[in-house]
Amino acid sequence: xxxxxxxxxxxxxxxxxxxxxxxxxxxxxxxxxxxxxxxxxxxxxxxxxxxxxxxxxxxxxxxxxxxxxxxxxxxxxxxxxxxxxxxxxxxxxxxxxxxxxxxxxxxxxxxxxxxxxxxxxxxxxxxxxxxxxxxxxxxxxxxxxxxxxxxxxxxxxxxxxxxxxxxxxxxxxxxxxxxxxxxxxxxxxxxxxxxxxxxxxxxxxxxxxxxxxxxxxxxxxxxxxxxxxxxxxxxxxxxxxxxxxxxxxxxxx
Amino acid sequence: xxxxxxxxxxxxxxxxxxxxxxxxxxxxxxxxxxxxxxxxxxxxxxxxxxxxxxxxxxxxxxxxxxxxxxxxxxxxxxxxxxxxxxxxxxxxxxxxxxxxxxxxxxxxxxxxxxxxxxxxxxxxxxxxxxxxxxxxxxxxxxxxxxxxxxxxxxxxxxxxxxxxxxxxxxxxxxxxxxxxxxxxxxxxxxxxxxxxxxxxxxxxxxxxxxxxxxxxxxxxxxxxxxxxxxxxxxxxxxxxxxxxxxxxxxxxxxxxxxxxxxxxxxxxxxxxxxxxxxxxxxxxxxxxxxxxxxx
Numbered sequence: 001x002x003x004x005x006x007x008x009x010x011x012x013x014x015x016x017x018x019x020x021x022x023x024x025x026x027x028x029x030x031x032x033x034x035x036x037x038x039x040x041x042x043x044x045x046x047x048x049x050x051x052x053x054x055x056x057x058x059x060x061x062x063x064x065x066x067x068x069x070x071x072x073x074x075x076x077x078x079x080x081x082x083x084x085x086x087x088x089x090x091x092x093x094x095x096x097x098x099x100x101x102x103x104x105x106x107x108x109x110x111x112x113x114x115x116x117x118x119x120x121x122x123x124x125x126x127x128x129x130x131x132x133x134x135x136x137x138x139x140x141x142x143x144x145x146x147x148x149x150x151x152x153x154x155x156x157x158x159x160x161x162x163x164x165x166x167x168x169x170x171x172x173x174x175x176x177x178x179x180x181x182x183x184x185x186x187x188x189x190x191x192x193x194x195x196x197x198x199x200x201x202x203x204x205x206x207x208x209x210x211x212x213x214x215x216x217x218x219x220x221x222x223x224x225x226x227x228x229x230x231x232x233x234x235x236x237x238x239x240x241x242x243x244x245x246x247x248x249x250x251x252x253x
Numbered sequence: 254x255x256x257x258x259x260x261x262x263x264x265x266x267x268x269x270x271x272x273x274x275x276x277x278x279x280x281x282x283x284x285x286x287x288x289x290x291x292x293x294x295x296x297x298x299x300x301x302x303x304x305x306x307x308x309x310x311x312x313x314x315x316x317x318x319x320x321x322x323x324x325x326x327x328x329x330x331x332x333x334x335x336x337x338x339x340x341x342x343x344x345x346x347x348x349x350x351x352x353x354x355x356x357x358x359x360x361x362x363x364x365x366x367x368x369x370x371x372x373x374x375x376x377x378x379x380x381x382x383x384x385x386x387x388x389x390x391x392x393x394x395x396x397x398x399x400x401x402x403x404x405x406x407x408x409x410x411x412x413x414x415x416x417x418x419x420x421x422x423x424x425x426x427x428x429x430x431x432x433x434x435x436x437x438x439x440x441x442x443x444x445x446x447x448x449x450x451x452x453x454x455x456x457x458x459x460x461x462x463x464x465x466x467x468x469x470x471x472x473x474x475x476x477x478x479x480x481x482x483x484x485x486x487x488x489x490x491x492x493x494x495x496x497x498x499x500x501x502x503x504x505x506x507x508x509x510x511x512x513x514x515x516x517x518x519x520x521x522x523x524x525x526x527x528x529x530x531x532x533x534x535x536x537x538x539x540x541x542x543x544x545x546x547x548x
Contacts, residue, residue: 023313023401032401101523102413116417118399118406125399125406127415132383134413136516151518175523235417237432241522242382242456245538 024119029163029197031117031124034228034235037110037205040065044181045110045221047072053180055092062180068110070220074183080214087182096176100240102133102152104176105169105191106207106221114228116235124158124165129235137167144170150187152176165195178209186213201227288483289505293326297350297503300477300485309444309478312400316420317444317478319398319405322509322516325486327393330378332462333357333502348391348502350487357464362545363495370463374539377458380528381521383414383433385457386450386472387488387502395509397516405439405446412521418448425451431468433457448474455541468541469494482508494544 024030040048043062050064076084087094097103103111113129124137137158148155154169174187194206203225210218289299309317328345335355338344347355359367378384384392394410405418420439428451430436436452455468470492477485484506491499532538 099523102520118401118404120399120401123399125408127406127417132412132414134408134415136408138515145515147515147517152520152523153518232426234419234426236426236430237383237434239382239433242380242433245380245528246540248532 023121025121028119028160029165030119031165031195031197031203032119034114034116034233035203035225036114036228037112037223038226039068039110039223041068041110041179041221041223042107042112043179045069045179045183046074048181053092068221068223070222073219075216075219077214077216080184084182084184087177087184091180091182095180095182097180097240100131100244101175102131104152104172105135105154105156106193106205106209107176107178108133108135108153109193109205109207109225110223113238114233114235127235130238131240132237137165144168154189154191161194163196165193167191167193167195169193184214185209185211188213195225198224201229288480291326291505292346293348293350293502293504294346294355296505297485297487300479300483300503300505303479304444304477304485307444307479310481314402316400316441317446318400319446319476319478319484320400321398322511322514323396323398323484323506324394324509325391325396325506326504327391329391329504330388330393330460333391333460333464334462336462348504349500350503351489351501352498357459358497358500360495360497360544363465366465366495366542367463370458370465370539373535373537374463375528375531375536376461376463377456377539378411378461379531380538381412381525383457384409384411385433385453386416386435386437387474387486387490388457388459389414389416389434390486390488390506391504394519395514395516396506405448408516410516410519412519418446420446425449428452431455435472442475444477446474446476448472448476450474456539458539465495465542466490466492467494467543476506482510 040063046067046069048065051062052058053060053062092098108128108130111130115126115128118125122140124139126135133153135153135156137156139158142157144155144157148171150173151171152173155171156167156169158165158167169191172187172189177184188211190210192208196204198204205223205225207221208218289296289303312318326348328343329348331342333348334357335347336342336344349355349357352358389409392411397408399406403419403421405420407416409415416434416437418437418439425438426436430452431454432452433454433456435450437448437450439446439448450472453468453470458465470490473489475487479485486506487501487503489499489501
């Protein structure tokens with residue numbers, strides 16, 4: 001029996017050697033590069049007016065902006081609407097961003113920091129400057145992992161639909177928000193992202209949000225992502241909790 | 254293993270079932286013959302010899318193919334110098350192959366700083382800060398290497414950190430930009446990936462024992478496949494502020510051959526509580542140090 005196990009192990013070694021070596025399949029769209037959203041969704045994903053943010057100096061007031069939610073309507077269930085209002089009142093400290101926690105999906109996409117997409121045949125990797133967050137999007141047809149329950153950034157499985165990268169994201173915890181004004185979800189969140197290259201330096205990004213515990217129906221965000229075309233553009237580090245630790249502020253918890 | 258590492262271990266316990274322990278495999282007679290010994294002082298010359306004849310697999314663009322999952326030298330995160338097994342530590346041999354005594358050639362002030370680090374500061378990894386280079390390469394979690402024509406990406410399960418190593422010849426970031434992980438630029442020398450690392454913020458340590466470098470540090474790493482499942486990893490650290498001369502560590506990265514293996518999310522900071530306890534005990538957040546004016 002032991003010999004059989006050893007033999008099986010040996011075979012797998014051989015099989016494993018070449019599995020990861022393929023780069024982007026040339027026939028698939030090239031989404032690679034450094035990208036960034038250019039909007040105010042990090043503050044509020046719905047239409048919003050400019051205003052002071054309670055507790056912050058005037059120069060950190062919230063800029064006004066057009067929302068990214070289709071129809072500008074988030075279809076909360078009644079109890080969830082009350083929870084959102086409570087989140088809004090407590091937003092200065094209750095927002096998980098205030099604790100420098102991983103922001104989840106899709107919020108990580110429109111945080112005001114660049115991210116880099118790297119493509120391989122079996123995997124697409126996204127490396128984010130904000131909190132050195134990473135996502136590995138499995139492109140090998142594999143099902144969602146049972147090991148990723150209760151995660152901050154979810155479990156991502158992707159496929160190509162024509163020229164669009166479609167990413168199905170599940171296994172979230174209930175601790176992230178969508179923005180700084182308290183829009184939220186439960187651990188039943190299911191996100192379907194769509195990345196479509198629409199120009200040399202532009203990706204159209206869509207995220208369909210589904211959560212039967214919080215919303216009455218699925219709803220959608222949509223925004224362009226722009227390439228950082230500066231010749232010296234590169235992903236640096238935004239180490240939120242390290243900054244918080246340096247001054248002992250709330251974000252260190 | 255220190256209390257800090259136990260805290261870390263509890264957060265990664267989920268993964269233990271999936272990881273192949275490379276050290277355990279060293280007991281297999283077949284492997285012992287096929288690869289170089291684990292102990293750095295023996296591994297280093299053996300691997301350099303093997304590198305002369307081993308032909309590595311290639312990526313589609315013809316570069317040595319390092320892709321896959323790997324694991325470094327976990328006990329080194331306790332102390333990269335030789336250290337005994339104690340109630341706190343698993344113990345291990347030194348990673349330092351030059352100088353021959355296996356000790357970091359500190360200047361006198363810096364040797365005192367190592368003691369001060371241990372006595373007064375929170376070990377940066379306990380607070381989930383990025384491990385820096387080279388420590389990222391031997392923290393006790395899994396490493397994934399991915400390559401394309403313009404870069405080598407290294408992803409670490411430890412606190413979901415990563416390195417992007419451009420290999421297409423771009424210049425280093427401006428020296429005013431400093432980074433926990435440093436700024437890496439790679440190039441190919443035969444079958445070896447040579448990585449030049451600068452722009453350190455000087456806040457990462459080398460281990461739990463307080464070994465450190467400053468923001469003046471300049472690292473040159475060399476990664477070479479010496480058999481299908483072993484990378485010879487070598488890094489030379491030059492830091493005229495802290496050391497009397499450049500020094501070099503070397504150790505194997507062993508391939509994790511578990512089928513279907515995947516990195517999981519180690520959300521380290523989220524829920525991390527040991528740092529608060531250490532701060533209450535009087536330890537401080539390490540701000541990085543500069544050489545005293547009159548050492």
